Amino acid sequence: MTDKTVLISQQGAVRILTNSNPGARNAITPTLYAELSAALTDAENDPEVGAIVFTGAGDFFCSGGDLNLLAKRRELPTAERREILEGLNNLIRALRDCSKPVIAAVEGGAAGAGLSMALACDMLVSARDAFFTVAYVKVGLTPDGGATAFLAEFVSRQVLTEMCLTGDRMPAERLHALGAVNRLTDKGAALAEAVALAAKVATGPQRATTRIKTLCRQAHHATLEEQLDAEAVFMVESQGDAESAEGIGAFLGKRSADFVALRRQKQDAS
Numbered sequence: 350m351t352d353k354t355v356l357i358s359q360q361g362a363v364r365i366l367t368n369s370n371p372g373a374r375n376a377i378t379p380t381l382y383a384e385l386s387a388a389l390t391d392a393e394n395d396p397e398v399g400a401i402v403f404t405g406a407g408d409f410f411c412s413g414g415d416l417n418l419l420a421k422r423r424e425l426p427t428a429e430r431r432e433i434l435e436g437l438n439n440l441i442r443a444l445r446d447c448s449k450p451v452i453a454a455v456e457g458g459a460a461g462a463g464l465s466m467a468l469a470c471d472m473l474v475s476a477r478d479a480f481f482t483v484a485y486v487k488v489g490l491t492p493d494g495g496a497t498a499f500l501a502e503f504v505s506r507q508v509l510t511e512m513c514l515t516g517d518r519m520p521a522e523r524l525h526a527l528g529a530v531n532r533l534t535d536k537g538a539a540l541a542e543a544v545a546l547a548a549k550v551a552t553g554p555q556r557a558t559t560r561i562k563t564l565c566r567q568a569h570h571a572t573l574e575e576q577l578d579a580e581a582v583f584m585v586e587s588q589g590d591a592e593s594a595e596g597i598g599a600f601l602g603k604r605s606a607d608f609v610a611l612r613r614q615k616q617d618a619s
Contacts, residue, residue, distance in 0.1 A: 353369070353384065354368065354369060354370060354378050354380045354381045354384050354385075355367065355368060355369065355381065355384040355385050355388050356369045356406070357388055357391075359397075359398075360544055360548070361548055361551070362397065362398060362399035362400065362548065362551035362552060362609070363398075363399070363400050363401070363402060363544050363547040363548050363551055364388075364392040364395070364398045364400075364401045364402070365401075365402045365404065365540075365544065366385060366388050366389070366392070366401060366402070366403050366404070367403075367404050367405065367406050368381060368385070368403070368404070368405045368406065368410075368411060369405075369406040370406070371405075371406040371407035371409070373412065373415065374405075374407075374409040374411070374412035374457070374458075375405035375406060375407070375409055375410065375411045375412060375463070376411070376412045376413065376414065376415045377411065377413065377414050377415060377437075377462055377463075378415065379418070381440070382436035382437060382439065382440045383436075385403075385440055385443070385444075386439065386440055386443045389401065389443050389444065389447050389451070390443075392447075392449060393447060393448050393449055396612050396613065396615075398449065398551075399449065399450075399547075399550070399551025399552055399553070399555070399609070400449055400450045400451075400452065400547035400548070400550050400551035401447065401449055401450065401451045401452070401547065402451075402452050402453075402454055402540065402543045402544055402547050403444070403451055403452070403453050403454070403466070403470060404453070404454040404455075404456075404539070404540050404543065405455075405456065405457075405463075407456075407457075408456050408457045408537075409456060409457030409458060410453070410454075410455040410456055410457060410458060410459045410463055410467060410479070411459055411460070411462070411463025411466060411467075412458070412460050412461070412463060413460045413461025413462045413463045413464070413484060414461055414462055416488065419488075419490075434493060437462055437465075437493060437494050438493075438494070438495075440466070441465055441466065441469045441494050441495050444466060444469040444470055445469045445470075445566065448555075448558075448559040448562070449555070449558070449559075450471045450472065450547065450550050450551075450558065450562065451470045451471050451472075452470055452471065452472045452473070452474060452531075452543045452546055452547050453466070453467040453468075453470040453472070453473045453474065453475075453543070454474050454475075454539040454540040454542070454543035454544075455467055455473065455474070455475040455476065455479050455481075455521070455539055456475075456476045456479060456536070456537065456539050456540075457476070457479055458479050458480045458481065458482070458518070459479070459480075459481050459482075460481075460482045460484045461482075461483070461484045461485060461492075461494075461496075462493060462494040462496075464481050464482065464483060464484075464494075464496055465492075465493070465494030465495050465496045465499065466494065467481070468495075468496070468499035468500070468529065469494075469495060469499065471562060471565075472531045472546065473524075473529060473530050473531055474530070474531060474532045474533075474534060474539050474542045474543040474546060475521040475524070475525070475530045475532075475533060475534070475539055476521065476533070476534055476535065476536045476537065476538065476539045477521055477522060477533045477534065477535060477536070478521070478536050479520075479521040479539075480518040480519060480520055480521065481518070481519045481521065481524055482512075482516055482517065482518045482519065483496055483500070483512050483513045483516060484516045485513070485516065486513060486514055486515070486516045487516040492513055496513075497509065497513065500512065502529075502569050503527050503528050503529050504527060521533060531546070532546065552608060552609050553608055554590075554592035554593075554595075554596060554606075554608045554611075555592070555608065555612060556587075556590055556592055557587055557590070557592050557593070560583040560586070560587065563579070563583070564576070564579060564580060564583065567579065591611060591615075592608060592611065595607065595608060595611050596608070
């Protein structure tokens with residue numbers, strides 16, 4: 350047995366991070382923030398890792414905050430409650446800002462902050478029978494973890510308001526139709542599909558991938574002029590990068606680009 354909240358495994362170039370609290374449907378524990386943030390940093394710094402999959406143990410992704418813990422926080426001063434909440438905010442930032450692609454694999458459901466964590470990832474694979482819910486209103490709370498920001502990227506204000514005020518479950522199939530879920534799978538197959546998707550992008554040009562992630566992350570909020578400028582900056586940088594030399598050379602030479610070998614060469618040189 351392990352007392353770790355985050356279990357770490359590896360399949361090829363894909364690092365799998367599993368939130369393991371299945372007895373409570375993977376509700377958020379006090380140690381998750383630090384452990385998952387540290388695991389993401391380790392994966393970023395490991396040259397053998399090209400992409401990351403984040404999932405929950407068993408048959409449920411994450412049921413959100415532990416209500417027993419939240420009830421006890423009522424007794425804390427406001428400043429302490431805010432400090433604890435910043436742990437969640439920092440984890441959301443770590444998922445969103447990781448330099449390597451992070452893919453969520455959702456089984457069962459993602460509720461409350463579990464929904465926030467799933468949507469903070471770059472891509473999302475979900476079992477067809479899974480659901481997503483903002484839930485907070487049912488216990489007299491308001492959304493956190495960026496839930497309203499992430500949902501607003503693909504649903505109207507009216508749908509967002511309905512989700513937050515009713516706490517109703519939104520089926521994965523509807524989120525897929527709205528564009529928030531990349532791939533739907535049969536029950537029990539979300540992790541395998543997420544790993545396959547991660548493996549597809551894990552061997553790509555790492556620095557270009559990081560730049561692409563940044564462009565995609567800010568595209569919904571930037572003006573056209575801001576995005577044109579950001580794209581120009583990254584294109585100029587990429588043109589002078591060894592990755593583009595390898596990629597263009599491989600294309601012209603009618604061979605497959607080997608960006609993994611390029612990363613290893615750089616690692617050996619350092």
